[in-house]
Amino acid sequence: MSTTAALAPVSLRRRAVLSPSEIEAANTRLAGATPSEIIAWASARFGARLAMTASFADTTLIDLATAVDPDIEVIFLDTGFHFPETLATVRRAMERYALNLTVLRPDPGDGRHVDDVWAAGTEACCHARKVAPLEAYLPGHADAWLSGLRRADSPDRAETPIVALDRRGLVKVNPMAEMTDAEYDAYVADHDVLVNTLTFDGYASIGCWPCTEPAADRSGRWAGLDKTECGLHL
Numbered sequence: 001m002s003t004t005a006a007l008a009p010v011s012l013r014r015r016a017v018l019s020p021s022e023i024e025a026a027n028t029r030l031a032g033a034t035p036s037e038i039i040a041w042a043s044a045r046f047g048a049r050l051a052m053t054a055s056f057a058d059t060t061l062i063d064l065a066t067a068v069d070p071d072i073e074v075i076f077l078d079t080g081f082h083f084p085e086t087l088a089t090v091r092r093a094m095e096r097y098a099l100n101l102t103v104l105r106p107d108p109g110d111g112r113h114v115d116d117v118w119a120a121g122t123e124a125c126c127h128a129r130k131v132a133p134l135e136a137y138l139p140g141h142a143d144a145w146l147s148g149l150r151r152a153d154s155p156d157r158a159e160t161p162i163v164a165l166d167r168r169g170l171v172k173v174n175p176m177a178e179m180t181d182a183e184y185d186a187y188v189a190d191h192d193v194l195v196n197t198l199t200f201d202g203y204a205s206i207g208c209w210p211c212t213e214p215a216a217d218r219s220g221r222w223a224g225l226d227k228t229e230c231g232l233h234l
């Protein structure tokens with residue numbers, strides 16, 4: 001009778017994080033490329049270690065990304081403060097795209113209940129409900145992620161690169177960075193993209209209900225405060 005000693009598992013996965021010079025080369029190569037071409041490059045480069053985030057204001061990036069990789073992991077940050085219309089858009093997207101959806105929920109992890117964090121202000125709330133859950137999850141599951149940032153979104157986003165290293169050391173790819181508003185609207189119409197119904201009520205940008213007002217641009221987010229981003233993209 002022979003026995004075989006249990007072997008410790010060995011990871012053979014090679015992390016595919018890009019160097020700064022590779023990031024620069026990728027931006028040069030992808031300048032002027034279509035969003036689909038950029039996603040195809042990212043998918044070929046990172047494979048199953050490519051994920052994406054979605055806010056479900058519409059499903060434009062989901063439509064583009066799932067056409068390249070139907071199994072791409074789509075991450076939704078369930079802050080607990082989403083509009084019912086946003087959750088309805090998530091359900092509609094599940095039906096249309098059979099999404100490989102991961103829902104992340106907040107856990108302050110310091111003994112506080114997350115509902116108490118809101119009183120500490122919007123920075124603490126966004127950190128607890130959006131930034132911390134993504135930072136706890138993403139590095140263990142992805143080497144690169146897609147986001148829907150566009151240069152046309154706002155002056156703060158006018159310099160958005162196509163490819164960058166984020167502060168976690170992950171590669172962040174913005175396939176729609178160069179898309180104009182007209183190109184974006186044309187894609188939505190031509191592909192019958194799912195649109196959050198709040199859009200038809202005057203919400204050009206949609207976040208959590210306590211911090212979103214109807215507006216023709218992103219000024220409806222944290223209106224009246226000196227805050228323009230939740231922190232995910234800083």
Ligand code: SF4
Nearest residue numbers: 122125126129208211
């Ligand atoms: Fe909290 Fe508002 Fe940020 Fe949502 S957008 S996480 S409600 S501060």
